[in-house]
Structure formats: structure tokens, C-alpha cells
Amino acid sequence: MAWLGFAMVITFMALIISKRLSAVTALILIPIAFGLASGAGPELGGMVMEGVQQVAPTALMLMFAILYFAIMFDAGLFEPAVRRILRYVGNDPLRVVLGTALLSSVISFDGDGATTVLIVTTAFLPLYLRLGMNPLILALMLLLTNTVVNIIPWGGPVARAASALHLDVSEIFLGLVPAMFAGLAYAFIVAVWIGRKERRRLGWTPMAKDTVSEELPLPLIESATQNPRLFWVNLALTAALMYAMGTGLAPLPLVMMVGFSLALLINYPRLADQKARIAAHSDSVLTVIALIFASGVFTGILSGTGMVDGMSARIVQMIPDGGGQYFSIITALVALPLNFLLSNDAFFFGILPVLGAAGAEYGIDPMHIARASVLGQPVHALSPLVAAVYLISGIIQRDMGEMQRYCLLWAIGSSLTLIATAIVTRAII
Structure with missing residues (x-):
């Protein structure tokens, strides 16, 4: 066997x-x-x-999480944040990569990798596409930061190890705190290295670091789907969702199902619009x-x-x-x-x-x-x-x-x- x-x-x-x-x-x-080869056919x-x-609970959670954040993206919740980040980083690839690593590190403290992926990619992928940067760098920064921060006691790996060997989860974590900081330092060193390489590849120069070229693509969000008047409502709903996920108020699949339903109803009350938004993201969900x-x-x-x-x-x-x-x-x-x-x-x-x-x-x-x-x-x-x-x-x-x-x-x-x-x-x- x-x-x-x-x-x-x-x-x-x-x-x-x-x-x-x-x-x-x-x-x-x-x-x-x-x-079948093992003889376990029946x-x-x-x-x-x-x-x-x-895997069903994970599938449920991810399906509704993808749809929730897709709707928030369509509604324009993250567009102000994207614009602020873009103004801060300018068109400097190094600062974009460092910003990706920083945001991923902070959000990873909720202990849920899927949430980190959805939020960070939603916030930063438009920047990578607008600047012509390699999206694989975004994936790398997510990987190097999220997996290290996930050593926290409420993260999956430490909790599983403690359960398997019947040990105290906090004691496992405390011994690994120096290693966690070293892992994060490694991630940011890699970010600097790759960011500088992207600078050279794209021909970036410090002369333009505080401006964004008008030749960059327009925002990826269709203006027809945005609801800027509901920005604060969407922000409050997302904050409540994050709170419920972080405090374990309810099982994650249920939290995401309720959040998705409310987001869809608030932003697109017309049934035809709701069907259109779900259909627009059905490929990636499926x-x-x-x-x-x-x-x-x-x-x-x-x-x-x-x-x-x-x-x-x-x-x-x-x-x-x-x-x-x-x-x-x-x-x-x-x-x-x-x-x-x-x-x-x-x-x-x-x-x-x-x-x-x-x-x-x-x-x-x-x-x-x-x-x-x-x-x-x-x-x-x-x-x-x-x-x-x-x-x-x-x-x-x-x-x-x-x-x-x-x-x-x-x-x-x-x-x-x-x-x-x-x-x-x-x-x-």
C-alpha cells in the first residue's frame, strides 16, 4: 500500500x-x-x-466567498482603496510588490487563507494588470506571507498538530514566534529583490515614481455595475462579515452564504441584475x-x-x-x-x-x-x-x-x- x-x-x-x-x-x-488496482473496488x-x-464545507465557503467579493468588486467597494494605493505606490513596481506583501501579512492574521487571497487579489490585481507586472509575483507574495503568518494558534496547521499530538496550541506557537518573524523578513527581502527586477524589466525610473501614466488601462470595473452611494453600506457589511469570521460567530459557510445574499440584495435589488452578476462570475466559481x-x-x-x-x-x-x-x-x-x-x-x-x-x-x-x-x-x-x-x-x-x-x-x-x-x-x- x-x-x-x-x-x-x-x-x-x-x-x-x-x-x-x-x-x-x-x-x-x-x-x-x-x-481499483489496490483491490478496494467495492x-x-x-x-x-x-x-x-x-471538503464540502470548504467548497460551500469558497463558492459564496468568491461570489461575495466579486459582487463587492463589481459594486466598486475596493475601487477607492485601489486608487489610494495606486497614488501611494505610483507606478513603482517595487512599492507595489512590498505593498502586496504588507497587505497580505496583515489580513492573514484572520487565520483564513481564502479570505486573504480574495481581499489581496481584489485590491492589487488591477494594479499589476495596469502596470504590466507579472501576476505570478502577486501569488508569490501571498504564499510567502500567508503561510508564515498562518502559524498563529487559530491557524489550521498549528491547530491540527496540537490535536494530533494532544498538546497545548499556544505553547507550540510561542516557540515558533522567532521563526515566524524570520519567515516574514525573508518574504520582504524577496519582495525587494523581485520588485527591483520588475523595475528593470519594465524600464521604470524614479523620475515618474509619483505619477501614473495615462496610457495605463482604465479601471477593470464596469461603471454600470458600480454603486458608489452604497460604499459605506458595503464597507459596514464587509466589516461585519470579517468580524463574524474572526470571532467564530457562526460556521464560515453560513457566514459567507448570508453575506452573499445580503450583498446581492442590497446592491442589485432587481432580479435580472442579480442573475446577471451571478452569471458573470459563474465560470470562476464552477x-x-x-x-x-x-x-x-x-x-x-x-x-x-x-x-x-x-x-x-x-x-x-x-x-x-x-x-x-x-x-x-x-x-x-x-x-x-x-x-x-x-x-x-x-x-x-x-x-x-x-x-x-x-x-x-x-x-x-x-x-x-x-x-x-x-x-x-x-x-x-x-x-x-x-x-x-x-x-x-x-x-x-x-x-x-x-x-x-x-x-x-x-x-x-x-x-x-x-x-x-x-x-x-x-x-x-
């Missing part, structure tokens, strides 16, 4: 990166083929449905939702057939005996490829308990194993099993494989920065 699982994941990755299959067809057909239906049920449900097929079969259990056991067997005293570092390094190949649930609940038990045999504190396990998140953010990857690639209209090739080395550098800082501060020793 271990080797069958590895073969399935590798086959899947090879096919989508080489563009021989689309992500949605590969996520469905590859695991079914390997599931049980595949149950495994698939269980996997789909697990693409993302189809991919999320397809990923449920993949993870459901991977877990249900026992491939995850076999893979985790095989990995532990591969660790040399002499490496026991460095087991937390080994865990951090192993987490990089595993976080890319597996979903967070598969890794934290399937493999991490095995790694924690193995580390205990070597006298390693489970707290160090838990901290080490979350340091591969920058690499995990590029996994084809992460919904946000498809969301970003759909919004910036770039192929997922192209985005992975552009961001992967920078993501590995971010993870290695986190690991090195954690070692220096003895968070994982």
Missing part, C-alpha cells in the same frame, strides 16, 4: 505538471484507477463520498468548486485504502538509527515533500502521530515534533491538494503548473528559513 500510494501521488503530479491531464480529471481518474464509492463530505470536490475523491481514496498508513510506516522505517537524536530536524525536513504530496489532514492526522511516537522512542519532546511539522507550510501551499492554489491560479488566470514552477524554489527557501531559525532558537531541538 505504501508504494502504491507513492506511485499514485507521483503519477498524479507528473500528469498535471506535464499538462497531460487537467487537474480536475487527474484528481478523479488517477485515484480511482489506483484504488468500497471505493464509500471512500469517495467520505472524502467529498470532508472551476474552483469542481476542483475542490475532485480533491475530495483523491484524499478519500488515499485515506480509505490505507495508502496513507502504509506511506507513513514506510517513511519511519527509512530513518536511520543514528538519526534519532536529530529526529525533530528530520521531521521538519521530511515535512517539506510530505506537505507537498499530502493534504494537511492526511499529514497531520495520518503521519504526524507516527512521527511523534517514533520521536518519543528517541527521547524527543513531542512539542518539538509538533513545531517541526508545521515548518513545511510554504511548500504545502503549492500542493495540488490545496484549494487556495486553484483559487489564486483562477483569479490571476495562470496555469497552476506555471505558478508552481515560479514559486516553488522561493517556497523552499521560506521553509528552510523557518527551520534554520527554529533550530537556532532551539524550538525543535
